[in-house]
Amino acid sequence: MNRKKLILILIVLSSTLIISIYSTYKRYSNLQNTMDIQNTIFQLVKLKSADAVWNYELNSIHSDNFPHFDRVNKAANHYHKEMMLFLDISRNIKEPFDNFTTLLPTLSRQKKSRMNDYLSEVAIIRNSLKYLDTLLFSLNKEAENDKFILKFLADAQYQLSKSIALNQRINLKEPNSFNQCVHCTEQQIKTVNAINKHLKILNNQIVLSHQARDAFFNAEHSDLLTTLFDELSLIYVKTDAKHETIKSQILTFTLILVITLVTLFLLFYLLYRTIDEHRAAGITDPLTGLYNRKKLIENLPMFMASHVKYGQKFSLLFIDLDGFKGVNDTYGHDIGDKLLQKLSTRLTNSVRKQDSIYRIGGDEFVVVVQGINNADEAKNVAENLLTKCNRKYELEGNKCIVTLSIGISLFPEHAVTPDDLLKCADEAMYYSKNHGKDRVTVWNKKHN
Amino acid sequence: MIYLLLNTLINKRIYLCFFFSCITFSCIAIEPIIPIVKNPSIDTEKFELGELLFKDNRLSGNQNTSCYSCHNLTAGGDDGLKTSINLSTNSPTVFNVSKNYYLGWLGKYNQLKPHLEMILNNPKVMNIDWAFTINALANDVVYTKLFKVIYKTGVSKTNIINALLYYEENLILPSKFDAFLLGDINAISASAKKGYEKFKDYGCASCHQGANVGGNVFQKLGVINTFSGENGNYATKTLRVPSLRNVAVTSPYLHDGSVKSLKGVIKLMAKYQLGQTLTDTEVDQIHDFLKTLTSIIE
Secondary structure, rough: OHHHHHHHHHHHHHHHHHHHHHHHHHHHHHHOOHHHHHHHHHHHHHHHHHHHHHHHHHHHHHHOOOOOOHHHHHHHHHHHHHHHHHHHHHHHHHOOOOHHHHHHHHHHHHHHHHHHHHHHHHHHHHHHHHHHHHHHHHHHHOOOHHHHHHHHHHHHHHHHHHHHHHHOOOOOOOOOOOOOOOOOOHHHHHHHHHHHHHHHHHOOOHHHHHHHHHHHOOOOHHHHHHHHHHHHHHHHHHHHHHHHHHHHHHHHHHHHHHEEEEEEHHHHHHHHHHHHHHHHHHHHHOOOOEEHHHHHHHHHHHHHHHHHHOEEEEEEEEEEEEEEEHHHHHHHHHHHHHHHHHHHHHHHHHHHHHHHHHEEOOEEEEEEEEEEHHHHHHHHHHHHHHHOOOOEEEEEEEEEEEEEEEEEEEEEEOOOOOEEEEEHHHHHHHHHHHHOOOOOEEEEEEOO | OOEEEEEHHHHHHHHHHHHHHHHHHHHOOOOOOEOOOOOOOOHHHHHHHHHHHHOOHOOOOOOOOOHHHHOOOOOOOOOOOOOOOOOOOOOOOOOHHHHOOEEEOOOEEEEHHHHHHEEEHHHOOOOHHHHHHHHHOOOOOOHHHHHHHHHHHOHHHHHHHHHHHHHHOOOOOHHHHHHHHHOOOOHOOOOHHHHHHHHHHHOOOOOOOOOOOOOEEEEEEOOOOOOOOOOOOOOEEEEEEOOOOOOOHHOOOOOOOOOOOHHHHHHHHHHHOOOOOOOHHHHHHHHHHHHHEEEOOO
C-alpha cells in the first residue's frame, strides 16, 4: 500500500516537473537573443571606428597643399553605411534603447551638414590664401622702388601670416597696422582696397571655419555613441544573466525529472516482480518447480473446453512412485527430495511439448497428454515414461531404483468432469499397483 | 647583438617603404585633381544592357522620354538646354557621375540608387509606369534574352534599376588631362598647362578639386562680391560645386543655364568667387585647360 502511494506521489511530481520545464522554456524563448546584442555591439564598434576615421579625415584637410574633399566625403559615406547597418541590426532590441537609436540619425545628419559647412569655409579660406599669395607676389615684383606701396605690402604680408597662424589657432601679436597708402595713384589705391577687403574676408572666414569645425565635433554625438555602448553592454549583461539562470533552472529540473522517472521505473519493476513471484508461488511446487494440484484443478476445465471445441481427446496419466517410501526410509528425506527432483526432470524431458506435468501429492504426479485420438496414444506416452524413469538414479553415490505405476483416463470417453476424470485415473493407477506395479493401465468399467 | 642588427635592418626597410610611399602618394596629393581610370574588369553584357535601357523611351510614362533625352551621350552627357524640360535647373553631365559625392544641384542625394529611383518616379521627369515598362520589355526578344543571361530572374523592377545603376557606375570616361596627371607630359598643350597653373594659383582649385574636379563640396555663388545675376534676380543659395569634367561641351552654365559661353563663366567665377579680374590671355589659358577635361569617347 505504501509503495502505491509512493508511485502516485512520484507521478504527480514528474508531471509538475514537466510543466515547470515547459513554462521555463516558454519564458526562455521570449527572451532577447544574446547573439543579436553581441552583433549590435560589434557593429557599434565598427560605427565608432568609422566615426574616428571621419574625424581624422576632417582634421587632416590642412595636411595637403590642396585640400582633398573626396577623402572626407568618402569617410562620411562609409560612416553612413555603417550607421544604416547598425540601425538595421539593432532594430530588434527593445527597452529604452530605441530612444537613442532614433536620436542617432538626426545627430549624424547634423554632423554631415556641419561637415559641408566647414568644407565650404575651408574652400573659401584656401582660395583667399591662394589669391592673396599670388597678388602680393606679383605686386612685390612690380613695385620694387615704390617705398610706400612696399611698406603696405609688408604689412599685408604680415596680416596674411597672422591669418595663416590664426587658421592653425595660433594668435600672433597685433602691431600698428599700416593698411593705407598715402601717396598712391588711383590704380594703386584700388589694389590696396582689394587686398584689404580680401584680408578682412579671410579673417572672417577663419573665425567662421573655427565655429563650423567646433560644431562638427559635436559632443552630443560622441556622447551618444558612448551611451549606446554603455546601454548595450548593460542590456547584454542583464540578458546573459537571465539566460544563465534559466539555463541552470532547466538543467536542475531535468535532472530531478530524470531521477524521479528512473526511481519510478525501478519501483514499477520491483512491484511487477513481486506480483509475479506471488502468483508463481501459489501454483507451483517449490521442490520440483512443477505445477501443483491447485493448478491442475484450475486447468482441467480449460482443457476440456478447448478439446470439446476442436473435437479432440486428452488423457490424464496418474503416476505413482513404487518404493518411494523405502527410499525415504533407507537413505533419508534429503535423498528422497533429490530423487523427486531428478524424476521430475526426467518426466519433463520425456513428455511431448504440449503435455504438462503436475505434482499433486508427495509421490503422485499427473501428466496431461493433450490432442490425441485414442487411449493407445496416451498409453505409448506412458510406456515411454516407464522406460525412461525406471533407470537407476545415482544420488550422492547411492543407486536407487523406483518404478512407476500409471493409470490412464481419457476425456471425454471415461468421464466429463475434472473430479471424475481424476478419479478414473486414480482407480486405473490403483489397478496397476495392485497388479504388479511398474505398468500402465487404461481405465475400464471393470476397475470400479 | 643579432637582435639589434635585425631590428635596425627591419627599421631601415620600413623607412625605405615610407620614403617611397611618401613620394608616390605626394605626387598625386600635391595636385588638387586626382586622375580617373576606367574599370578594367567590366561586365560588357551588363553594361550594354544598361546602355540600351538608358536610351529606351519605354521607361517613361509618355513613352517619348528616356534618360538619353536629357543626357545625350554624344553631346557631353547633357541636353544643351538652359534648363531641362519641366525642370528649373540645368541638366548636368552623366559622364563620371559616380565620382560625384553629391548628386543634383542641391546635392540632396549622395548615392546613385535613391537618385535614380527619384528621377524614374518623378512625374515631371520620367513618370515611369512600372507595369507597362516591365510588360513591354518582357515582350521584347532582345531584352528577354539579355535579362535571362545576366540575371536568371528575367525582367523585373530590381533588375532594371540594377542594370541602369551598373551602367551609370561604370560610365567612367577619362580625358587627356588624366593622361597628363598620370605622367604623359605632352598630353596637353603648353597653353593648357599655363591655364592649369592659373587655375591652381587663383584658388579655383579650392572648390574644384578631387577626382571629379568638383562635386564634393557646397558653396554659394558670390563669396567675395555679391552676385545678383545679369537681370539682378539671381537667387543666391548654397549649391553643390559642379564637376568641371566635360565642362567645355556642356554649355550653358550655372544651375539656371543663364551663361552661354565658357569664357563668360570663367570671368564670372573669377569676379564673384575670387574677386579677380582676369586678363584675356589668362581666360584663354584656363579655357584651354578646361577643354582638356573633355572625356575621350572611342
